[in-house]
Amino acid sequence: MPPDPRASGPLSAAGPVGRGPLEPWPDTVQWQSISSDLIWVELIRLAVVVAVGLALTATGWVLTGHWLFGVALAVVVVLGLWRAVAVVRAVRAWGYAEREDDLLVRHGLLVRRLSIVPYSRMQFVDVSAGPLERAFNLATVQLHTAAAASDARVPGLRPAEASRLRDRLTALGEDRAEGL
Numbered sequence: 001m002p003p004d005p006r007a008s009g010p011l012s013a014a015g016p017v018g019r020g021p022l023e024p025w026p027d028t029v030q031w032q033s034i035s036s037d038l039i040w041v042e043l044i045r046l047a048v049v050v051a052v053g054l055a056l057t058a059t060g061w062v063l064t065g066h067w068l069f070g071v072a073l074a075v076v077v078v079l080g081l082w083r084a085v086a087v088v089r090a091v092r093a094w095g096y097a098e099r100e101d102d103l104l105v106r107h108g109l110l111v112r113r114l115s116i117v118p119y120s121r122m123q124f125v126d127v128s129a130g131p132l133e134r135a136f137n138l139a140t141v142q143l144h145t146a147a148a149a150s151d152a153r154v155p156g157l158r159p160a161e162a163s164r165l166r167d168r169l170t171a172l173g174e175d176r177a178e179g180l
Contacts, residue, residue, distance in 0.1 A: 029097040029099060029104060030097060031095040031096070031097050031106070032095060032096050032097060032098075033092075033094070033095050034091070034094045034095070034096075034154065034155060034156030034157060035136075035138055035156045035157065035158060036091065036092070036156075037136045037137070037138055037156065038091045038094075038136075038138060038155055038156030039087060039088055039091045040136060041132045041133060041136055041138065041156075042087045042090075042091060043084060043087055044132060045132065046080065046083055046084060046087060049080075050076060050077075050080035053076040053080075054073065054076055054077070057069050057072040057073045057076055058073060060072075061073060086109065089109055090107070090108075090109055091156065093106070093107050093108060093109055093112075094106070094107045094154070094155065094156060095107075096154045098165075098168070101118060101119060101120075102116050102117055102118045102119060103116075103117045103119070103143065103152070103169065104116055104117075105117070105143075105152040105153070105154055115152040117143050117145060117152050119169065119172040119173045119175075120173065121145045121146060121147075122143055122144070122145055122169060122170075122172075122173035123144050123145055123146060123173075124144050124170075125141060125142070125143055125144070125165075125166045125169045125170050125173070126141070126142040126143075126144065126166075127139050127140070127141055127142075127159075127162045127163065127166050128140050128142065129159070129162075137158060137159065138155070138156055138157065138158065138159075139157050139158070139159045139162035140153055140154065140155040140156070140157070140162070141153065141154045141157060141162050141165050141166055141169075143169065
């Protein structure tokens, strides 16, 4: 079988050299990254959760004096620090690419996920921004399809880019759906 001309780089039995057979990120597309300001949004959310965990375990330690609450306090701190590092890497793993017939959305560190959403399958596109996102001038584009499991989202976009993407996806979805 001849090599795939869409593959980038030399091939081995497992696919392109330097990439394993389960590598889901195609090299043939131009990936768009999301705003690194999403890191701050996620770190603030994490800080709130860690603060509540610390407050609860510290209160339990003060009230009971049991050593297990001290251990739980240390565990909350260690897990909070580990999660902070993971948040930074996870946000940097997000990306999206607009192709002729579909939108690709990638994310994940340990479990890498690539969602391919055909424009013709989109039912509607949402743009949302919670209080923290608005404070950092960010929005999330949510794509909805007939199959709930195939819904995809692109967080950490500037509002202008989120609106542009929503309008483009909506127009492409309407154009492609007319042909069905």
